[in-house]
Amino acid sequence: MNMQKDDEYYMQLALKLALKAKGKTSPNPLVGALVVKAGRIIGKGFHEKAGLAHAEVIALDQAGKKAKGATLYVTLEPCAHTGRTPPCVNRIIQSGIKEVIIGMIDPNPLNNGKGIMLLKQSNIKVRQGVLSGQLHKINESFVKYITTRLPFVTVKVAESLDGRIATYTGDSKWITSDKSRVFAHKMRKDYDAIMVGVNTVLRDNPRLDTWFSAKQPVKIIVDSNLSTPENANIFAQNSRVIIITLPSRPGQETENRKRLFKKAKVIEVKEKSGQINLRDALRKIAQLQITNIIVEGGGTLVGSLFDERLVDKILFFISPKIIGGKDAISSVMGKGVRRVDQAIKLRDLKIRRFGEELLVEAGIK
Helix, strand or coil, X not given: XXXXXXXXXXXXXXXXXXXXXXXXXXXXXXXXXXXXXXXXXXXXXXXXXXXXXXXXXXXHHHHHHHHCCCEEEEEECCCCCCCCCCCHHHXXXXXXXXXXXXXXXXXXXXXXXXXXXXXXXXXCEEEECCCHHHHHHHCHHHHHXXXXXXXXXXXXXXXXXXXXXXXXXXXXXXXXXXXXXXXXXXXXXXXXXXXXXXXXXXXXXXXXXXXXXXXXXXXXXXXXXXXXXXXXXXXXXXXXXXXXXXXXXXXXXXXXXXHHXXXXXXXXXXXXXCEECHHHHHHHHHCCCCXXXXXCCCHHHHXXXXXXXXXXXXXXXXXXXXXXXXXXXXXXXXXXXCCHHHCCCEEEEEEEEECCEEEEEEEEC
16 A cells, blocks of 8 residues: 555554544543654554553553654643643653654643643654544544533434424334444443433333443433432443432422432432523533433433533434324424524534434534
């Protein structure tokens, strides 16, 4: 293969290395690194999990003494602060690396340019911004979490062509095909948590587990009155469950409520117009180092998240079926907008097919 081995080529390899740990590094970002000398890769590594060695350290350890005079490619600016591991910048300086090519600047306020500054002060040549756009994309959850202290929110919907997620009787099994549902299950492993409204628990009694991964996301129920049944499937397999609710009022101490406090982590949040303040809920979820959430229903919760402009990404599975009926359940409810020019606009639209079904994936502008 006759390809020029330039900076973008090596950064692309580092990006692929970083993706090997997709869904496993939270609350840390995905990071890959390569040590290159005389056109040969002499060390490579990726960050596997929070608390384990960073990508640069793994790559430098592999290169050993040969790292002296070499170039280090790293997808994210090396850290200059002590977290669960020592600063990577110190290790790079000690290794004798002559040049560092950086994909994107670390958005973490604790670092954010400090790593680059220290490298330059040690007379190490630094270049930044190689494949920065692609690298921001793979770390979009981390960027949102570390800069806003809110989790990245993806809304996943399985709907009919006319935008319904259930009939007027509440029947919803199954709107989409096995192929679409298998793909949706595979996606769950990439998220820290799955969130649903209490009506989804009462109507569908889902398990919200992953079929294809030992790692099980945290399960979050938005339940203002703590009406989740204590024997709901969501509590199976001793999964970690969080229930978001409003502060209790006098006379509300039911037996079910007491049992739920024993079965789940119950987080009381602020009220907004008689409902759960979703921004406050997301802020408190982020404090638990949950960096990204996939919301899987129902229409009321999804609509409220859109109303509050708290959604970052959508995944809409659309089945070629017409359900109809003014009382059928819509995929996006809430208040909605008053005028069409206030509608939520999408960007980076991607469409893929699963047989006759479509998956529409997009970011929110």
